[in-house]
Amino acid sequence: MSKEKTVMKKMTTRDANFVRLLIVFAAVFVICSLLQGGKFLNLDNFGSMFKQFPEYGLLAIGIGMALLIGGIDLSAVYLANLSSIIAGLFVLKFMNDSGDPQTGLILVSFLIAILVGAVGGAVNGLLISGVGIPAMLATLGTQSLFWGIGVVLTKGSTLSKFPKGLTMMLNAKIGILPVTVVIFAIVAAVCIVIVAKTKLGYEMKMYGTNNKATIYAGLNNLKIVVLTHMISGILAALCGIIMWGRYSSAKADNGATYTMQAILIAVMGGISPNGGKGNVQGIVLAVLIIQMVSSTLNMFTWIPTPCRQIVWGVLLIVVMILNYYSDQKAKKAK
Known part of the structure; x- marks a missing residue:
């Protein structure tokens, strides 16, 4: 076999899941287009x-990061809400009634939200690796x-009446792209590099494959789990x-249905629920696939919202079954 063919075979094997996702993406795009x-x-859609x-x-x-180390994070949505609640309370405490955008105050509140997220993640990591509680x-x-903390802080209500600078910044566009898409793209690119090119990414995969072997290899398991979370x-x-x-x-229950979708996307993107295998670029493509399916389902107004949750559950089961048989086939090929 020539050198070129050998290289091509390695690339195809390594990126087999990404190639499958590209095919699924194209198929879903065509099906959604035919259905609606x-x-x-449509540009509005x-x-x-x-x-x-x-x-x-x-x-x-x-x-997906948590799955990569052989764990899971079921608290992410509620940590997201708690972060925005604490940041929101900070803004409401220090805002003025001038009607100004108060951009500086909003930016500081974003940093507070990120700090809350990091602390909450560290708590998860310490409970899992430090205390030994299953993820x-x-x-x-x-x-x-x-x-619960979110409900107590808001007294069960919704925080609102924020300065207009909040919506101005997060609903703005950079060129033709919403600023939130640009944020997602930058964060995804950073995470791709972390998982694929850094020492931490390598350690995450090692830990996910065998967290006993990492101890004998001299790695700090507590650090890996805490940093990941x-x-x-x-x-x-x-x-x-x-x-x-x-x-x-x-409020405390925004995005309550996102946990199932996020797990589905991570698994569809090629992250193994058993840990040690996967990459972030697959997750990015899976996000777009699920968004197309979600938008198409929303166009069928006669489908109740609970039935859409059934769709996500069925899709997750199907994806996990397909991944299982794909892994078995790969093992036999070796």
């Missing part, structure tokens, strides 16, 4: 999709904790900031 025609192939996917796209990348139970517990927490906070700007309000 002009409604789907594409504009709406661009506004929606950065939220759960950021969550999916964060949850599912630890993040299920903090899910209730973050939600801090990244997930920061991405959750960014999601919370975007939801805060889109709704111009903050």
Whole structure:
């Protein structure tokens, strides 16, 4: 076999999931176009999709990071809401009634939200690796904790009446792209580099493959898990900031349905639920696929919202079954 063919074979094998996702993307685009025609192939629809996917796209990348180390993060949505609530309370405390955008105050509140996300992620990491609680139970517990704190801080109501600078910044455009899409693209690019090119990314995959072997290799398991969940927490906070700007309000149960979608996207994107395998670029493509499906479902107004949750559940099961058989086939090929 020639050198060129060998290189091509390695690239095809390595990127097999990404190639499959490209095929699925094209197929879904064609199917959605056929089902809804002009409604789907419409600038307003594409504009709406661009506004929606950065939220759960950021969550999916964060949850994908947790899956990569063989865990999960079920608290991400509620940490996103708690981050925006604390930032929102800060703004309401110090804003004035001048009617000015108060951009400086809003920017400081964004930093506070990101700090809250990082601290919440660190708590998850310490519970999992420091205390030894399984990731599912630890993040299920903090899910209730973050939600409860959010409800107490807001007294069960919705925070609103924020300065106009909030919506001005987060609904602005850079060229033809919404600023939230640009934020998503930058964050996704950074996470692609972290997972594929950095020492931390290598350690995350090693830990996800065998967290006992990493100890014998001299790696600090606590550091790996805490840093991974801090990244997930920061991405959750960014999601919370975007939801805060889109709704111009903050409450404890925004985006309550996003957890299932984010897990589906991460798994569809090629992150193994068993850990140690996957990349962020697959998640990015899966985000676009799920957004097309979601937008098309929204056009069928006769489909109740609970039935859409059934669709996400069925899709997740199907994707996991397909991934299982794909992995088995790859093992036999070796």
